[in-house]
Amino acid sequence: MLVAIDMFSKWIEVRPIIRIKAEQAVLFFTDIIHQFGVPNSIITDNGTQFTGRKFLDFCDRHHIRVDWAAVAHPKTNGQVERANGMILQGLQPRIFNQLDKFGRRWLKELSTVVWSLKTSRSRAKGFTLFFMVYRSEAVLPIDLEYGSPRVQLDEARDVSLLDSAKYQEALRRYHARRVQDRAFRVGDLVLRLRQSNKGCHKLTPP
Numbered sequence: 001m002l003v004a005i006d007m008f009s010k011w012i013e014v015r016p017i018i019r020i021k022a023e024q025a026v027l028f029f030t031d032i033i034h035q036f037g038v039p040n041s042i043i044t045d046n047g048t049q050f051t052g053r054k055f056l057d058f059c060d061r062h063h064i065r066v067d068w069a070a071v072a073h074p075k076t077n078g079q080v081e082r083a084n085g086m087i088l089q090g091l092q093p094r095i096f097n098q099l100d101k102f103g104r105r106w107l108k109e110l111s112t113v114v115w116s117l118k119t120s121r122s123r124a125k126g127f128t129l130f131f132m133v134y135r136s137e138a139v140l141p142i143d144l145e146y147g148s149p150r151v152q153l154d155e156a157r158d159v160s161l162l163d164s165a166k167y168q169e170a171l172r173r174y175h176a177r178r179v180q181d182r183a184f185r186v187g188d189l190v191l192r193l194r195q196s197n198k199g200c201h202k203l204t205p206p
Helices: 022-036 051-060 074-094 106-120 129-134 143-147 151-175
Strands: 002-005 012-015 042-043 065-068
Touching: 002 022, 002 074, 012 022, 012 074, 012 106, 022 051, 051 065, 074 106, 106 129
Parallel strands: 042 065
Antiparallel strands: 002 012
């Protein structure tokens, strides 16, 4: 399983894979770039998938600095290790079975666990990871069921936009009530306003 975490917002990206290869790492970070943009640097361990030529060429093409976590200083990559621990902690009560301990059930539950981490309030930041990235709180299924203030606010906003559109349409009809449709033929004389104000003053007739 590949795990990436943003150093500032603590946003977590996860991809379950069978074998960790350089090609999988490239695809993983390509998806991250397409969603969030090019990172300034990547801190990773010394796994062969990150030290191979394919991954390094990918980082060179995107001008990404690669920093490897030294074995003597594992804390440099501690955020990912902590994220792994929280993911496993969330998976265990969901997938544990005395007869069939894990199997492949963790694949079905992985997205739910990661989503719960993204929408949980961070003790260090005071906000959810979702808010740190998108500057807005996510609407959860339980919010829809119980009608949270956020959902009610969104509904009120939609109603307000609809009322504003109705008002603008009524105002347009009011100002156009005396406008009469007229058809002109070639050769008809029409009064045309001056198109340029160059060399004119405020008393110049139109």
